[in-house]
Amino acid sequence: MLMSPLETEIKNILSKYLSPIVAETVLSSRIAASGISLRRLRIGDRQRLLLSLQKGLGRYLKPQQAKDCMNQLESLLNSRNSVSAPAATEHQKISIRSEGDIVVARGAGRQMCKTLGFTSLLQVKLATAISELARNIVQYAGEGSITLHASHENGRPYLQVTAEDHGPGIPNLDSILSGRYVSKSGMGKGLTGTRNMVDEFDIRSSPNSGTLVVIRKWVK
Amino acid sequence: MTIATRIPIIRLYGNLIVSIQVSLSDDLVVALKEDITQNIGDYGARGLIIDLSGIDLMDSYISRSIRDIALISKLMGAQTVISGMDPLVAMTLVEMGLEMNDVRTALTLEDAIDLLGMERVEADDAAFSEFILAGVNSRTAD
Ligand SMILES: Nc1ncnc2c1ncn2[C@@H]1O[C@H](COP(=O)(O)OP(=O)(O)OP(=O)(O)O)[C@@H](O)[C@H]1O
Ligand SMILES: [Mg+2]
Numbered sequence: 001m002l003m004s005p006l007e008t009e010i011k012n013i014l015s016k017y018l019s020p021i022v023a024e025t026v027l028s029s030r031i032a033a034s035g036i037s038l039r040r041l042r043i044g045d046r047q048r049l050l051l052s053l054q055k056g057l058g059r060y061l062k063p064q065q066a067k068d069c070m071n072q073l074e075s076l077l078n079s080r081n082s083v084s085a086p087a088a089t090e091h092q093k094i095s096i097r098s099e100g101d102i103v104v105a106r107g108a109g110r111q112m113c114k115t116l117g118f119t120s121l122l123q124v125k126l127a128t129a130i131s132e133l134a135r136n137i138v139q140y141a142g143e144g145s146i147t148l149h150a151s152h153e154n155g156r157p158y159l160q161v162t163a164e165d166h167g168p169g170i171p172n173l174d175s176i177l178s179g180r181y182v183s184k185s186g187m188g189k190g191l192t193g194t195r196n197m198v199d200e201f202d203i204r205s206s207p208n209s210g211t212l213v214v215i216r217k218w219v220k
Numbered sequence: 221m222t223i224a225t226r227i228p229i230i231r232l233y234g235n236l237i238v239s240i241q242v243s244l245s246d247d248l249v250v251a252l253k254e255d256i257t258q259n260i261g262d263y264g265a266r267g268l269i270i271d272l273s274g275i276d277l278m279d280s281y282i283s284r285s286i287r288d289i290a291l292i293s294k295l296m297g298a299q300t301v302i303s304g305m306d307p308l309v310a311m312t313l314v315e316m317g318l319e320m321n322d323v324r325t326a327l328t329l330e331d332a333i334d335l336l337g338m339e340r341v342e343a344d345d346a347a348f349s350e351f352i353l354a355g356v357n358s359r360t361a362d
Contacts, residue, residue, distance in 0.1 A: 099245045106277065124277060124308040125315065131279035132316075189280050193316030 004038045005152065006080065007031070008089045010053075012153050013072045017057075017065055026056040046077045079155055090115070090150040096165075097143045102134040105146040109161065112150045116157045117219050125197045126159060126217055132190040133163035133213055139185065141167020141210060157219045158199075166210035173205055227252050229259050233338050235267035236260065236298070237329075241274030249285040256289055260296045267336035268293045271329050273304030283318045290323045300324065303332035 003011070007027065014023035031038065034052040036045045053073060057066045090112060094105045110127040118126065130146060137144040144165025151158060175181045177195070181188050191213075195201040200216040227248060230237040236259055238252070259265060270286060272278075278286075290300035303326040313319055326332035 103243050110277075121308050121311060124306075125312050127277050128279050128312050128316065131277065131281075135279065135281055187280050187284050187318065189317045193280065193318065196315055196317070197312070 003089060005089060006038045006041075008151055009076055009153060009155075010038075010073060012151075013069065013076060014057075016072075017069045018060055022060060026053070026060065030056045041080070046080070050074060050077065076154060089152075091147070092149075093145055093147045095143070095145050096134050096137045096163075099138065102131055102138060105134045105148075106131045109146075109148055109159070112148055112159055116150050116159055118159070118217070122217065126161070129194040129197050129215060130161055132194050133161065133215075136190055136211075137163060137165045137167070140170075141165035144210070158216055160214065160216045163213040164210070169207040169209070169211055170203075170205040171207070173203065177203070225251070226255065229255055231259065231263055231265070234263075234265060235269065235336055235338055236263070236265045237269045237271065239271040239274065243275075243277075244282050244285060252285075253289055253292060257292060257296060260293060260298045265298050267338065268298045268300045269329065269332045269336065270300060270302050271304045271332070272302060272309075273306070273329070275309065276306060278305075278309050278313060278318075280316065280318055283313060283320065287320055287323060290320075299336065301326050301332040301335050303327070303329050 011023055011027055014027060017023075018026065030049070030052040034045075034048045036042070036049060038049075050070065050073060054066070054070055057069055061069065092108055092112070094108060095101060096105060106127040109130040110123050113123040113126050130148075134146050137146075142165075144163065144167065147162040147164070149160040149162070151160070170176065172181065176188065176191055179192055191203070194213075194215060198215040198217045200214075202214045203212070205211040225247070227238060227240060227242070230239075236256065238256070242248070244252075256268065260268070268290075270289065272286075275282075286302065290302075293300050301324045302320070305325065324335065326335050
């Protein structure tokens, strides 16, 4: 079942302290135990949920960590009183094998940006970034995927794009990221240009496992 | 999505005009390079205008392709002017570090025409240059 926006946000906070699987387990078991619906919170539900989560966290975290985590959860739930709930989480995975797929991926990305409320300039920038990552997959790895993930944290929406392939990896990553690299097959601006346009940029590459690029841009 | 296999090239008063309205694929770029060089050779064009007003996104691949075309044309004696680039696309290119410093640009197609100093070639002149060109071509063919 699709997670409610609030549930996703709570999970995001929990994931800072717990592994994703544990975070998800704690959350679903605590929601079940407290017997509330996150989609329709009634009076007192916030408090019930916090108490229930606190019990759950006590088993996995040191007291100080648990306290930090609870503070974040509390401010999230309190902010829910005033702000209207942002759009639900959206998730889309696109296989990238050919040039046509590049066009599909950047089109889908642009559409998600629009829905999230990015300015038209940021829509173009993000669609361009997606195009660069997708093209690198086609050009250098042959095939892979682009995953678009629209969500929000503390009421702030963001778009996260994951480009993944199991190709040959990038041996000279450091020189590429430092901007010293001169490309034989292009302008060598795809990755550094993409990094310039986003808020968060993470790249992992190895000859055994291929290349993984994760970028994130927040709606201001 | 429009599926085009070739981008039309318009000959106008000694110049070539290309308007790109579709997302450029590898095949289209290759075909366009061929067609433009062929046209410059056959027609002796002195100028080439690439109008980008139909393009709402340019990544490094597309911008490099356009730059390549401009460089090839220059080697063949035709000057390239790019026109109609969307402001958002232009800002994105700059942020990517893909500005096209070595290619002349104009805001609109009209400005590009002015920039090339395009003038109506009289019928006689056109016929004359065709005559000259025909001579050149037959000589090189020998
Ligand atoms: N997914 C990938 N798998 C393997 N190698 C890659 C991958 N992505 C990039 N590379 C390598 O990193 C280099 C830099 O990539 P980048 O996208 O920055 O520039 P480029 O593709 O060479 O040129 P441009 O993107 O400007 O047309 C590439 O030349 C390629 O060698
Ligand atoms: Mg690239």
